[in-house]
Amino acid sequence: MLRILRTFLLLGIALTAVTAQAKTKINDVYVIHLILDGTNYNTMQRAIRMGKLPTVKATFIDGGAVFTNAISTFPSTSTSAYQSFITGLLPGHSGIPHLQRFDRQNEEFIDYLSVKGYLKLNDDFINLNAVQNPNVANLDATDTIFELLNGYPTLALYTTARRGAAESVPKRIPVRGLWAAGVSKDFLRIDQLAYDKLFKKYGRKLEDIPRYSLVGLYSSDDAGHHNGAHSDAVITALQQFDYFLKDFLELLEKQGIRDKTYIIVSADHGMHDTGKLFRFREALIEKNVAVKSRDPRWKDYNVVPADRGISSTHVYTRRPDGTFAPLPRAYELTRFPLKDSTSVNLTNLIANLGPTELVIVRDGDDATMVYNHDNTSRIECILLNAEQWCSYEVLSGNDPLKFTGKKARRLMDGKPHSSQQWKHATAEEHYTDAIVQLGTIFQDGRAGDLFIVPQDAWGLRVIKAATHGSLIRDDMHIPMLIAGPGVPRKSFDVMRTVDIYPLVLEWFGFDIPVANYDGVNPFEKFKGDNKLWQKLATIEQKCSDKRCVRRHAGYRRSELRKIATMELRDRRLLSAKLREYIAGLEAQKAYKHAPQIALPDYVDDHLAIARMIENKTDVRREKMEVIVDSL
Ligand SMILES: [Zn+2]
Numbered sequence: 001m002l003r004i005l006r007t008f009l010l011l012g013i014a015l016t017a018v019t020a021q022a023k024t025k026i027n028d029v030y031v032i033h034l035i036l037d038g039t040n041y042n043t044m045q046r047a048i049r050m051g052k053l054p055t056v057k058a059t060f061i062d063g064g065a066v067f068t069n070a071i072s073t074f075p076s077t078s079t080s081a082y083q084s085f086i087t088g089l090l091p092g093h094s095g096i097p098h099l100q101r102f103d104r105q106n107e108e109f110i111d112y113l114s115v116k117g118y119l120k121l122n123d124d125f126i127n128l129n130a131v132q133n134p135n136v137a138n139l140d141a142t143d144t145i146f147e148l149l150n151g152y153p154t155l156a157l158y159t160t161a162r163r164g165a166a167e168s169v170p171k172r173i174p175v176r177g178l179w180a181a182g183v184s185k186d187f188l189r190i191d192q193l194a195y196d197k198l199f200k201k202y203g204r205k206l207e208d209i210p211r212y213s214l215v216g217l218y219s220s221d222d223a224g225h226h227n228g229a230h231s232d233a234v235i236t237a238l239q240q241f242d243y244f245l246k247d248f249l250e251l252l253e254k255q256g257i258r259d260k261t262y263i264i265v266s267a268d269h270g271m272h273d274t275g276k277l278f279r280f281r282e283a284l285i286e287k288n289v290a291v292k293s294r295d296p297r298w299k300d301y302n303v304v305p306a307d308r309g310i311s312s313t314h315v316y317t318r319r320p321d322g323t324f325a326p327l328p329r330a331y332e333l334t335r336f337p338l339k340d341s342t343s344v345n346l347t348n349l350i351a352n353l354g355p356t357e358l359v360i361v362r363d364g365d366d367a368t369m370v371y372n373h374d375n376t377s378r379i380e381c382i383l384l385n386a387e388q389w390c391s392y393e394v395l396s397g398n399d400p401l402k403f404t405g406k407k408a409r410r411l412m413d414g415k416p417h418s419s420q421q422w423k424h425a426t427a428e429e430h431y432t433d434a435i436v437q438l439g440t441i442f443q444d445g446r447a448g449d450l451f452i453v454p455q456d457a458w459g460l461r462v463i464k465a466a467t468h469g470s471l472i473r474d475d476m477h478i479p480m481l482i483a484g485p486g487v488p489r490k491s492f493d494v495m496r497t498v499d500i501y502p503l504v505l506e507w508f509g510f511d512i513p514v515a516n517y518d519g520v521n522p523f524e525k526f527k528g529d530n531k532l533w534q535k536l537a538t539i540e541q542k543c544s545d546k547r548c549v550r551r552h553a554g555y556r557r558s559e560l561r562k563i564a565t566m567e568l569r570d571r572r573l574l575s576a577k578l579r580e581y582i583a584g585l586e587a588q589k590a591y592k593h594a595p596q597i598a599l600p601d602y603v604d605d606h607l608a609i610a611r612m613i614e615n616k617t618d619v620r621r622e623k624m625e626v627i628v629d630s631l
Helices: 002-011 015-021 043-048 054-061 078-087 114-122 175-180 188-200 217-226 232-255 280-285 330-335 348-353 406-410 419-426 434-440 496-509 531-542 546-588 600-630
Strands: 030-036 065-071 101-103 109-110 152-159 166-171 212-217 261-266 276-278 303-306 313-317 356-362 367-372 373-382 388-395 450-454 459-460 480-483 491-496
Touching: 030 078, 030 232, 030 496, 043 054, 043 109, 043 232, 054 065, 054 232, 054 261, 054 480, 078 212, 078 217, 078 496, 109 114, 152 188, 188 212, 188 217, 188 232, 217 232, 261 496, 330 348, 330 356, 330 373, 348 356, 348 367, 348 450, 356 491, 367 434, 373 531, 388 419, 388 531, 419 434, 419 491, 450 459, 491 496, 531 546, 531 600, 546 600
Parallel strands: 030 212, 030 261, 065 491, 152 166, 152 212, 276 459
Antiparallel strands: 065 480, 101 109, 261 480, 303 313, 313 450, 356 367, 356 450, 367 373, 373 388
């Protein structure tokens, strides 16, 4: 109710937002998303080929849709990937950048795997797409699938991403806490607990059966971490899943809802074999970097590495003004103060540590520098027509992302190409979907100022047989199987985890503005970029004066003027809406009785992000004014 009131007070006339919160009429369908956490694509394929998964084969491969190139998120971690299923947002647009984030205002870590941080994840959600949608301009317009189904039975089972779920299991302890409770001795046991719960929840009276369930199944993840990404233990976990699925389908049949139920079986991220320990923190300390100590009393630090045991991490750095504001330009790190008040090129220092493979550095909100030893490149993304348009250029040496495919190399022409174009072109590259995943990761300011991806064999903090979190294909490429009424029986090629969201919206019959999320319906064929919009994106990125605009426009000046005028109108409207939104947040901060438009703990956080977007929108608006004037 509070959220309804809040939304209403804030948006005033945005009735769609209000009705979305009340119980809306939905199509008479059920959706269950079963996540085989951390399952390597090839291992799953092998199990199918070996004939070990007969029910999976019959249900999906023979009776549903299969994606041969489904892509996880970067970072390839559960938190970032699970949230993408229920929000349709990339990690850099949802405020969930990794397993942990550093609160830049309060200078403390929020750890989504800890007891305290576990529940915080759902308050942490923001929607950077919605705050840049001129008709919405609100960071809290998250519209998770659970929130949209408010009033209906929904189930979040063993998932931290659960904002708005009617029923969450377990309620208060992190899923990982179950291991501590003694489950860890038997990796199959954790899924058995989930299966028991599912049989109970789906065996109830019809009106109590969840319309939507998001289910984390961790046996394969656990088996992989301990025994290897391709181990027989993983296959055993998958086999156990297949037995469950057979019984579960029978239960749906018995309940009379089998032909109304959509079933998604996917991983959240993949996994690859590791075994070597990258002592990243220690390496920095050894080089005299003022790393934040685990002792909270020591305040004299300027580098804060996140600290979780997978194959990527991110790092926050202090600004010269003493704050932890997001890094405005990558070159600031080239003269970074050390403990002894000399300075160092922090990026080079990290890039030259033995186990480092990639260093990915924030270069303002919309650009990302990529370093691999002496090789440097830059990604820049702009928001145009509610879509990300990204360009990619190698600045020195060879391509740090090592693109080899023709499709990807053709897009390296310095011009912006749409998110969808890059998705299709880079889905099979070693660094899968790197341009859009890396080009957007810094946009909401919640991620650190740089990410580190070690070489394949190395993991951070603890030694594991296998892990994930990086950008390599084994981590990014996931199984994705979909079955249900009307689902095409065929094999599809590319999709992202964010593409599940619009599909589920369609199944239930929800109408959410497409500008509010990153996904697209994965069953629809991509027809290539709209040439006119691409031209406008190129002009926006390259031109700051009349002559340049006209030269690039060529003979399509009047057509371009039309869409540029539309875009300008949107940007002006957004500027105005953002001023209102920020004034509302400022009022909430100053006056006790002002309407609450953000959760109290989040006013400063939202203000910082909203002001960042406001500044960016002003620049975008001015740019488009120049373009419209020149055309
Ligand atoms: Zn996971």
